[in-house]
Amino acid sequence: MTRAWDSARRSRAARLERARGVAPGRWVEPGAVTALLEAILEPGDRVCLEGNNQKQADFLAAALGRVDPARVHDLHLVQSVLALPEHLALFERGIARRVDFSFSGPQAVRVAQLVAAGRLEIGAIHTYLELYARYFVDLTPRVALVSAMAADAEGNLYTGPNTEDTPVVVEATAFRDGLVIAQVNERVERLPRVDIPAGWVDFLTVAPTPSVVEPLFTRDPALISEVQVLMAMMVVKGIYSEYGVDRLNHGIGFDSAAIELILPTFGESIGLRGRACGHWALNPHPTLIPAIEAGLVRSVHCFGSELGMEAYVAARPDVFFTGRDGSLRSNRAFAQVAGQYACDLFIGSTLQVDVAGNSSTATASRIAGFGGAPNMGADARGRRHESPAWLRAGREASPRPEAMPRGRKLVVQLLETYREHMEPAFVERLDAWDLAERMGMANPPVMIHGDDVSHVVTEEGIANLLLCRTPEEREQAIRGVAGYTPVGRARDRRAVEGLRDRGIIRRPVDLGLDVRQATRELLAARTVKDLVRWSGGLYDPPRRFRSW
Amino acid sequence: MERLEFEVECGSGAAAAAAAPVVVGVVASGNLEVLVEQGAPAGRCRFSVDTSVRGFGETWRAVVEDFAARQRPSGLVFSLNDAGATPAVVSLRLDQAVEEFRGARR
Numbered sequence: 001m002t003r004a005w006d007s008a009r010r011s012r013a014a015r016l017e018r019a020r021g022v023a024p025g026r027w028v029e030p031g032a033v034t035a036l037l038e039a040i041l042e043p044g045d046r047v048c049l050e051g052n053n054q055k056q057a058d059f060l061a062a063a064l065g066r067v068d069p070a071r072v073h074d075l076h077l078v079q080s081v082l083a084l085p086e087h088l089a090l091f092e093r094g095i096a097r098r099v100d101f102s103f104s105g106p107q108a109v110r111v112a113q114l115v116a117a118g119r120l121e122i123g124a125i126h127t128y129l130e131l132y133a134r135y136f137v138d139l140t141p142r143v144a145l146v147s148a149m150a151a152d153a154e155g156n157l158y159t160g161p162n163t164e165d166t167p168v169v170v171e172a173t174a175f176r177d178g179l180v181i182a183q184v185n186e187r188v189e190r191l192p193r194v195d196i197p198a199g200w201v202d203f204l205t206v207a208p209t210p211s212v213v214e215p216l217f218t219r220d221p222a223l224i225s226e227v228q229v230l231m232a233m234m235v236v237k238g239i240y241s242e243y244g245v246d247r248l249n250h251g252i253g254f255d256s257a258a259i260e261l262i263l264p265t266f267g268e269s270i271g272l273r274g275r276a277c278g279h280w281a282l283n284p285h286p287t288l289i290p291a292i293e294a295g296l297v298r299s300v301h302c303f304g305s306e307l308g309m310e311a312y313v314a315a316r317p318d319v320f321f322t323g324r325d326g327s328l329r330s331n332r333a334f335a336q337v338a339g340q341y342a343c344d345l346f347i348g349s350t351l352q353v354d355v356a357g358n359s360s361t362a363t364a365s366r367i368a369g370f371g372g373a374p375n376m377g378a379d380a381r382g383r384r385h386e387s388p389a390w391l392r393a394g395r396e397a398s399p400r401p402e403a404m405p406r407g408r409k410l411v412v413q414l415l416e417t418y419r420e421h422m423e424p425a426f427v428e429r430l431d432a433w434d435l436a437e438r439m440g441m442a443n444p445p446v447m448i449h450g451d452d453v454s455h456v457v458t459e460e461g462i463a464n465l466l467l468c469r470t471p472e473e474r475e476q477a478i479r480g481v482a483g484y485t486p487v488g489r490a491r492d493r494r495a496v497e498g499l500r501d502r503g504i505i506r507r508p509v510d511l512g513l514d515v516r517q518a519t520r521e522l523l524a525a526r527t528v529k530d531l532v533r534w535s536g537g538l539y540d541p542p543r544r545f546r547s548w
Numbered sequence: 549m550e551r552l553e554f555e556v557e558c559g560s561g562a563a564a565a566a567a568a569p570v571v572v573g574v575v576a577s578g579n580l581e582v583l584v585e586q587g588a589p590a591g592r593c594r595f596s597v598d599t600s601v602r603g604f605g606e607t608w609r610a611v612v613e614d615f616a617a618r619q620r621p622s623g624l625v626f627s628l629n630d631a632g633a634t635p636a637v638v639s640l641r642l643d644q645a646v647e648e649f650r651g652a653r654r
Contacts (some may be wrong), residue, residue, distance in 0.1 A: 225578075225637070227636045418636065422601070422634065459640065460639075483635055484607050514647070516648065
């Protein structure tokens with residue numbers, strides 16, 4: 001008896017044969033998509049229902065939600081983001097049973113409830129790169145349901161500025177005899193550019209309404225506080241300038257938006273131009289516009305896009321990666337790699353930090369996942385190329401002069417000691433431990449591990465953990481910037497003063513900062529309208545950010 | 549509302565010379581207003597806090613004691629009108645207020 005070497009290929013042919021009754025050609029009427037899915041899907045199939053951080057295959061998600069669970073059930077979803085109520089409805093109806101994913105921010109509470117009710121099994125919660133990696137190892141989708149802006153008659157796809165995950169999802173599926181179904185906003189004669197070739201796509205449908213994209217990366221400068229300005233000054237002077245950080249990634253939030261907005265004012269005044277903040281792995285944050293216009297930023301590679309930034313990006317091709325059509329080409333997989341391996345610094349906020357520097361956004365009632373922060377917020381131990389910032393961080397972390405020299409990434413946690421409603425951001429024990437216990441996980445879901453963190457920055461000062469030589473020193477360094485939280489008040493005051501003498505803890509005054517400068521006047525843009533002005537009218541903010 | 553009063557020792561510095569009172573900040577949610585003026589004996593400073601949030605007396609004491617140790621605002625009286633500011637905001641405002649007061653005097 002000879003072994004068959006093409007079982008996946010034959011399964012694909014059988015599925016296509018079943019589909020012929022419903023869809024004679026590659027173009028499928030929207031009303032026939034549910035019947036198409038019933039024809040090609042088999043119980044237990046691995047399915048990627050393209051859920052990006054931004055763009056969503058929302059029509060295909062709704063169509064999948066209408067299949068007969070007697071025919072299609074126990075699917076295994078493998079997708080980066082669980083963002084839509086439709087994603088969770090699949091588990092409520094038994095259409096899907098298991099999921100491997102990265103991030104579930106908007107649905108974090110429902111995910112936890114469905115796990116507790118036994119209707120949703122989590123294979124694992126990944127970082128983005130980890131999940132993409134497994135697409136090519138043991139989690140290859142059998143069927144991928146993806147989203148694009150437009151297609152031509154042949155079936156070539158144009159993903160436009162929000163390309164995001166589509167290339168990596170389609171690559172894995174199409175080259176392992178899977179099936180790819182695309183929803184598009186429109187069918188056109190001629191595409192502005194081809195992002196996915198027609199040969200990799202099996203079926204297409206024009207969605208009745210355009211796919212949803214949320215403006216996730218817009219922060220209104222009007223909501224930035226003076227404490228955030230103060231912390232931004234500390235970061236720019238005490239870290240960006242001192243280490244000469246020229247390649248970096250910012251997490252999203254008002255804390256990092258404040259940094260972006262003081263680069264053309266404070267940053268310029270301390271001489272950052274040309275030696276820091278030149279190259280970025282970043283979504284097109286509107287708050288980066290002033291630093292781009294001021295000439296500090298030289299390049300930006302994007303994970304996804306941002307609503308309203310299309311015309312601005314298209315007019316700045318020297319800075320952004322753009323197609324021959326002029327519009328942004330984003331790619332989450334490549335931007336994650338860039339953030340991990342080619343950036344000297346990651347800075348981000350978090351919900352909780354413990355006294356070892358571990359940080360987490362998990363609370364006992366939410367399963368939010370990781371997204372990309374752990375990839376960028378970790379020392380890339382395979383990195384070999386040198387840069388001044390990387391070398392200096394490595395020297396500071398080296399315990400002995402005779403040890404093998406090795407560089408290090410700067411990983412900065414930036415947070416106010418109290419969040420809103422006087423919730424302390426510093427804790428003796430992360431809530432992640434409770435979540436791990438309740439969900440039966442072997443490891444608490446830690447966003448950034450303490451041993452990867454180089455600096456913790458709060459309104460009280462900067463703690464340089466690279467220079468700490470013992471766990472006790474690290475603990476006191478963290479307590480020493482934890483303000484008036486119970487963790488901060490439990491500090492050993494003499495030990496903290498000793499750390500300050502050694503430059504491990506630095507207060508604003510130690511950095512030579514004048515706190516009177518820490519006002520909103522330092523922000524290059526104080527309103528969304530200011531951002532529009534900086535962009536020469538090219539930035540077109542979504543309605544919700546317009547107050548005029 | 550809660551009213552808190554603190555008087556703190558802050559070294560043996562001489563009382564600041566007479567200067568016009570200084571106000572920084574605004575009474576808006578999560579923010580506060582600080583008025584600085586002469587009026588405490590040399591070597592001491594006083595704080596009177598009107599806050600919209602009850603039950604944080606111990607934290608207030610810690611914040612103003614650290615401020616007094618940091619800035620030694622001998623002879624000064626601070627009136628704070630608080631609308632739920634975090635300790636971070638309070639510390640920043642106090643630092644800004646005393647710097648303003650000294651700057652205005654110079």
